[in-house]
Amino acid sequence: MKTQIVHISKLQTSKVMAVLYLVISFPLMLMAFLPMLFTHQPVQWSMIWWMPLLYAIFGFIFTFLGAWIYNGIAGWIGGIEFTLAERGED
Template sequence: MKKQVVHVSVLQSAKVMAVLYLVLSIPMVAIMAIPAMMGTQGAAAGMTLGMLVLMPILYTVLGFIFTAIGAWVYNLVAARVGGFEFTTTESSN
């Protein structure tokens, strides 16, 4: 059974992806914080720690913005050429 996705909710898609980007950025920040706290001194340490705080915020905001743009463009394209096509099966669960 084939189905087409012909419309994507722009705001809902962007919200979901923003939260996913936030969740994905937290482990990256934790990994990058280890060497940042071990070796840098003075102004470089402040800048590095500032970036560690700023990165999840930027990652979330930019993820929201670019997902919204992507969903909007997808809707324009899908209206003219059709959406993604995929096959589904019935589940016995």
């Protein structure tokens, strides 16, 4: 069965992606600051709080814009098509 995604909820998708970006940003931020701990460079500890927050905010904004653009394109030329198949229980 072929199915088409013709609409993406901008707000819900953006909220989910913002939280996902927030969670992903913590290990990335720690890996970025780890080399600074072993050198004599000053560490800006305030960035530990700002980086994940900014990552989540910009993730929300760009996901919202992406969903908005996708919905416009899907209304114009159709949405992404994919095929669904039922599977037996494993």
